[in-house]
Amino acid sequence: MTKLLHLDASPRGPRSHTRTLTDDFVTRWVSQRSEVTVAHRDLGVRPPPHVTEGWIAAAFADPATRTPQMRADLAVSEDLVDELLGTDVLVLGVPMYNFGIPAMLKAYIDQIVRVGRTFGFDPEAENPYTPLLPAGKRAYVIVSTGDSGYQSGGPLAGLNQVEPYLRTVFGFIGLDDLEFVYAGNDEFGGERLSASLAAAHDRVAELAV
Numbered sequence: 483m484t485k486l487l488h489l490d491a492s493p494r495g496p497r498s499h500t501r502t503l504t505d506d507f508v509t510r511w512v513s514q515r516s517e518v519t520v521a522h523r524d525l526g527v528r529p530p531p532h533v534t535e536g537w538i539a540a541a542f543a544d545p546a547t548r549t550p551q552m553r554a555d556l557a558v559s560e561d562l563v564d565e566l567l568g569t570d571v572l573v574l575g576v577p578m579y580n581f582g583i584p585a586m587l588k589a590y591i592d593q594i595v596r597v598g599r600t601f602g603f604d605p606e607a608e609n610p611y612t613p614l615l616p617a618g619k620r621a622y623v624i625v626s627t628g629d630s631g632y633q634s635g636g637p638l639a640g641l642n643q644v645e646p647y648l649r650t651v652f653g654f655i656g657l658d659d660l661e662f663v664y665a666g667n668d669e670f671g672g673e674r675l676s677a678s679l680a681a682a683h684d685r686v687a688e689l690a691v
C-alpha cells in the first residue's frame with residue numbers, strides 16, 4: 483500500500499492554480515495504481531495552529547516528563563508528524579507569497595519539524611543534527627506565481643525563497659527528493675497564463691506516472 487499525502491496551501495478555491503494542478507497530479511497518480519491511500523489536508527483554509535509558549539516548552543521537554551497539558555499542547559503536532567512518517571509521496575500546492583511560502587504552510591512546517599521525532603539533536607556529536615524521516619520518500623511541489631521565471635536559471639530565480647527554503651527544511655528532516663513544477667503569470671492572465679498552465683499540466687502528466 484502506497485500512501486500519498488496531498489497538501490494544499492492556497493486559501494483560494496476553484497480560482498487556485500496550485501489546487502487545480504495538485505488535483506490533476508493526484509488524479510493521474512491514483513489512476514495508475516491499485517494499492518493506494520490518499521489523505522488530503524487543506525492548509526490554505528484550515529491551517530494548523532501557530533506554535534505557542536506551551537508548545538515550545540513541551541516539544542523540547544524530555545517526553546517522559548511531559549505533563550497531560552504538555553501532551554495536549556503537542557497533540558496536533560503528533561498527529562501531523564505521525565501522518566508524515568507514514569507517507570510515501572507528498573504532493574504540495576504552494577502559492578508564492580511575497581517571494582516565500584504562505585504563512586499557512588509555515589504553520590504546518592513548524593508543527594512537523596520536531597526534535598526527537600523528525601530530526602535528532604545530539605549536542606556532543608560532530609554533526610549534532612540527524613534527519614529522522616525514513617528514507618525513500620518523495621515530494622512533488624507545485625508552485626504558482628503572479629510573475630514568472632522563478633525556476634532555476636530563470637530571470638527571477640534569485641528572488642525565489644520558496645524552493646530553496648523547502649529544499650532546506652525538508653532536507654533537514656530527511657526528505658531530499660523533491661521535484662518542483664512551476665506555473666506563472668497569474669497576474670498577467672490571458673495567453674501568457676494559459677500557456678504557463680498548459681506547460682505545468684504537461685509536466686504533471688510526465689511526473690504522475
Ligand SMILES: Cc1cc2nc3c(=O)[nH]c(=O)nc-3n(C[C@H](O)[C@H](O)[C@H](O)COP(=O)(O)O)c2cc1C
Pocket residue numbers: 492493494497498499500501576577578579580581582626627628629630668669
Ligand atoms: C499575498 C500575496 C502575495 C503574493 N506574492 C507574490 C510574489 O511575491 N511573487 C509573485 O510572482 N506572485 C505573488 N503573488 C501571486 C500568487 O503567487 C499567484 O496569484 C498564485 O497563482 C497564487 O496561487 P493559487 O493560484 O494557487 O492561489 C502573491 C499573491 C498574494 C495573494
